[in-house]
Amino acid sequence: MVEVIQAHNVSLAYLEARFxxxxxxxxxxxxEWFETLPEITDIEKQYLDRVKTNFMRLVKHPPILENAVKMVVLSPLLDLAGFYREPFFLTTEESLEIVLEDEEEIIRGRIDxxxxxxxxxxxxxxxxRASFSILAAIPQALAYMLGNHNPDKPVFGCVTNGEDxxxxxxxxxxxxxxxxxxxFTLSKRENELYQVLRILRKLSQSLS
Known part of the structure; x- marks a missing residue:
């Protein structure tokens, strides 16, 4: 009998053992996350300061759900990094199934x-959501990344709860x-969204 495992339930130990x-x-x-990162403009920094302010305002009124994180923090970053433009195509809630070689287990989930x-x-x-530790989200992201059908190319991931x-x-x-x-975290005095944007922009430039 085939066992279906939800991606949000996988652990690093499971991925190490099975893959x-x-x-x-x-x-x-x-x-790619630290070498020769592109600079960002003062205007972009001002915009990211506003993004941080908007998020910190949301924190005062929990719970902050995933959709709010996407709208307030993630969407502006992806736009500024250039991922809404050619040659990229963006999808949300992409369904994924990974069938293990022995066909006894299937990992199933949806990529945000x-x-x-x-x-x-x-x-x-x-x-x-903001109350969720990104440490626990890493195995889920890795499970999705392992489902990539182009093994010859590296694939990058990013996990976020809006703050981290x-x-x-x-x-x-x-x-x-x-x-x-x-x-990188917004709980520091310095706005680390600057660095997040620089990394995302480096990825968009190197992958375009």
Whole structure:
């Protein structure tokens, strides 16, 4: 009998056991999140300051659901990074099933935001409500990234709850390997949305 596993219930231990997934700490594996990042303008910084202010206002009136996170924080970032324009195509709530080789288990879920270029998966984004830890969202994002049908190309991920952001890079060749960026948070005095936008823009430029 085939067992259906919801993607939000998978753990890193499960992915390591079933897919041979390995985390790498080598800095040269995931340089896209810190090396030669593009600058952003003062006007863009002012806009991101407003985005942060809008989100912090929402925090005062919980609960903050996933849709609010997408509207208030994620959508402006994707727009500024250029992911709403050619050559990219953006889909939401993309259904996904991963059938394990022994066909005894199926991982099923819906990708919150998926950025595609000519049918190639580029960026998987998992958005959670503000009270949700992004640490718990990483296995779910990785499960979706493992479902990429183009194993020769790296795929990038981003998990966010509106307050915190973390980026992921996955390469599936041979045994799948992944690495994580540092975590960026709006709880600091400095607006770390600046850095988040710079990373997203670097990805859009390098993947276009």
């Amino acid at each position: 041979g997934l390995q985390q790498t700490e080598g800095e040269d594996f995931f340089i 935001v998926l950025v595609i270029k000519e049918k190639l998966w580029l960026l998987v984004i998992e958005s959670k 952001f973390q980026f992921i890079k996955l390469i599936k060749q041979d045994k799948p390997k992944y690495a994580l960026s540092d975590k």
